[in-house]
Amino acid sequence: MTLQIEVLADGDFRDVADLWYQSWLSTGAEHGEGVTPDVLERRLRGEPWDIWVARLDAKVAAFLAIDRKDACLSQLFVAPEFQNRTIGRRMFELAQREMPFGFWLRTDESNTGARRFYERKGLECECIEAGRAYYRLRPKP
Template sequence: MTPPVIRAARPDEYDEIARVWMESWVSTGLAEANDALLSNLRERVRHEIAQGWSLFVADDNGTLAGMLALHISGRYLDQLFVAPGYQGRSIGRHLLAFTREQMPDEIWLKCARGNEKAWRWYEREGFLYEEEKINPLNGLMMKYYRWKRVRG
């Protein structure tokens, strides 16, 4: 399989990006798909872009295989989600490699403690656990991680 192309998201894709985000989030078992969640994520995509997100997609010949949202100046990986039908195909690794190209020295992120599959993956990918805090927006306990380039 040829890896999807990682590229900047287009405004006409924002609703589809929100759908991929919702379906991937639901696949963690931490939420249920519904119209309210989809509507909230659609709104959030637009809001976060206005607040400085750099939004990218993994494009598999016109199908969105994943989404990636970065705050490059803050070295923050905000969102990385792979569409359920593409999970297990190294799309996340491609998105993370792209992230490291954008932020080559340091990256921090937070991940829901209940999303064990994700935080264990970040740990395997070299991110180090720093702390846990409750996210006041959704009440979830979040695990904070950081990756730094090793200078040799």
């Protein structure tokens, strides 16, 4: 299987929104009412993010969204069927290359899988507020 990481193309919005929705549901974290793939697709189109997709044999397997202005890793989701195959690690490494001076992110406090992943990558949990864990990756000196 060949993994390709590329900038989001116009034709990818629906596939990425579906992946985001299914991945989000798979975390077991609480989700707001009214969140649907349509809502997520509108968000993908409207946010000031740079977005990449990872394709495994042409199927969208993961996506990464960063907000450079805010130095934020906004979204990193891997489709449930493609987890534990180093795809998340490769997308995270892309975020590090794109934001070499460090960045922050937030995830649901109850998303223990994501929290373990980020902590293994060297992020520090700065605080937990209203069910969200806020992390920061500081640049290496």
